Amino acid sequence: MAAKLTFAPDVVLLDIEGTIASQPYVTAVLYSYLRDNLPGYVAARRDDPVVQEILSDTQALAGDDRDPVETLLGWLAEDRKAPPLKKIQGMVWVDGFETGRLKGHMYDDALAALKRWHAAGVPLWIFSSGSVLSQTLFFANQPEPTGDIRFLFSGHFDTDIGAKVETPSYGRIAAAIGVDPAKLLFFSDNPRELVAATAAGLPVVHVVRAEEGTASDPRFPEIASFAEVELSNWPKAA
Template sequence: MSENAPAWIVLDIEGTTSSTASVHEGLYDYARPRLGPWIEAHRDDPEVAAAVAETGGATTEETVAILHAWMDGDVKATPLKTLQGRIWAAGFAAGELTAHFFDDVPPALRAWHERGVRLAVFSSGSVSGQRPWFRHTPAGDLTPLVERHFDTVNAGPKREPASYARIAEALGAPPGELLFLSDVPAELDAAAAAGWRTIGVRRPGEPSENADFGAHPVVASFEEVK
């Protein structure tokens, strides 16, 4: 990292640190058949009850149908992310799930951390799902490296500049000292509009491989982040 290193690097997950397939085919497939039973078993849990209410479904069957439709459309709906995150956390704890990270990511996170750059995550996936994702990896427990977690609940939509302003305030750092890494140009645009530094991540085989990143610097590996 250069002398002009950021105070914080904030990471997207899907398509940036980890493959999209590992989420859509791994985590989504794990959560899909478990949504109904999980809702029934945790009706007295305030967070679950609130998420179910937000879907608008009158019955568990209707709620699950709505959640499945959101999953099919890759809708970043907060109630879905909340329920998925709880189910995934249980799956990781039970040893039934293991996170995927691109090979260049864990060494880079460790190197940045050792150099004094602080790390955070901003993902559409819920915070309750982010933490076990970083804890249960083939490269070991990465959670000691990541200080803060943000999602659409505590920060806001990822394509709105106001969300990045909230994160900057929460981190207590000027926007110009924050660097956001993402594979989604619209998210980078929003971060840049809030005064952040940005780098696009163009991973081979990922949905954004051929995306137009405009004026954002672009890397294919975290090894290129200088």
Template structure:
């Protein structure tokens, strides 16, 4: 059965891990406190602050305590949905101000554009919020790449290392899992996607193997029609 859709991870796959850890996270840590103080009453922000209080079991936490919790989550790289949503809002301001440009590997840019032209449906699945995903690709160093994508998925579909998350995504796509090619640099994510019935390809940009999966060091070496 031939591949119809390609589902790609971002961090370490289309984009450098260092961009996330050395640029995006520090930017969010620096700007998030003032953003939360200034926007705490805004509807979408207030909703996420309420989620932080709920997730941390501190229903009475004031804004300063919520900021403290969020900075702690950033420091430990917690995959918390309200944190990801708030980070996305802060990054949006940075992208719009021209202070941030999304990093996407040139080989990924070229391949994504080619696959789109060839008729493959392209989707993103990342632990970063859908908003943050759109910003990385929409305000990338290579320009606006969002036209090549048909949709985005984040942790609201489930954790990336659990097979059920990929079952959920395949159902949302209304495409047989066996017709979806999943790309990632993390073997546990690839294992979960395969368990859900997807075809997998690992990205090991520094070389090496992702055990049990076809592994390449560049998007240029991926031919979706060969799977």
């Protein structure tokens, strides 16, 4: 058996899509649900002040007179991280999760490691481009027998803290948590995020999953499974 990658972090920071959960699942299930249900959701709630504000903000940001729903769907197709889209996305997903039409997803190896690390006392934080609301819904609604796993995480960050490919975002996260960046271990499948985090002083791990088609990158230590990682300063987490 290959030797494990060994780190001694005080805190672990995790990406979601392609790292601890399936990127194709998120695309095929969550974003497909959003695309199919956003128009009907908005149409049924045109008198809701929050929805009205989102539509108004969408038109202002787009700078044209197009139907704002059409604009939102266009942004979704472009994977644009626009604030109005992020807000309505969370609301549509809330409805989907609360009605049981949506469920989350976790890779088995990631879930096993996170449960082990949590039991050992390791603080686990999430940094994802999806809104904090979307993240918590995702973790609260895992298929049975997994169920609600929100208890595993100390907290969540989204792009309100900054873009995931920008170095200052990781400095802000370390400051918000109150940890030395050198003690904040970051896992992601995206080399651009790893470059930004490394520049901020974070140790990083590249998660390279065959089922995701992730390519290796010689600049970073890599794993194919979270079973390949050992946290040496948390003995029960090994």
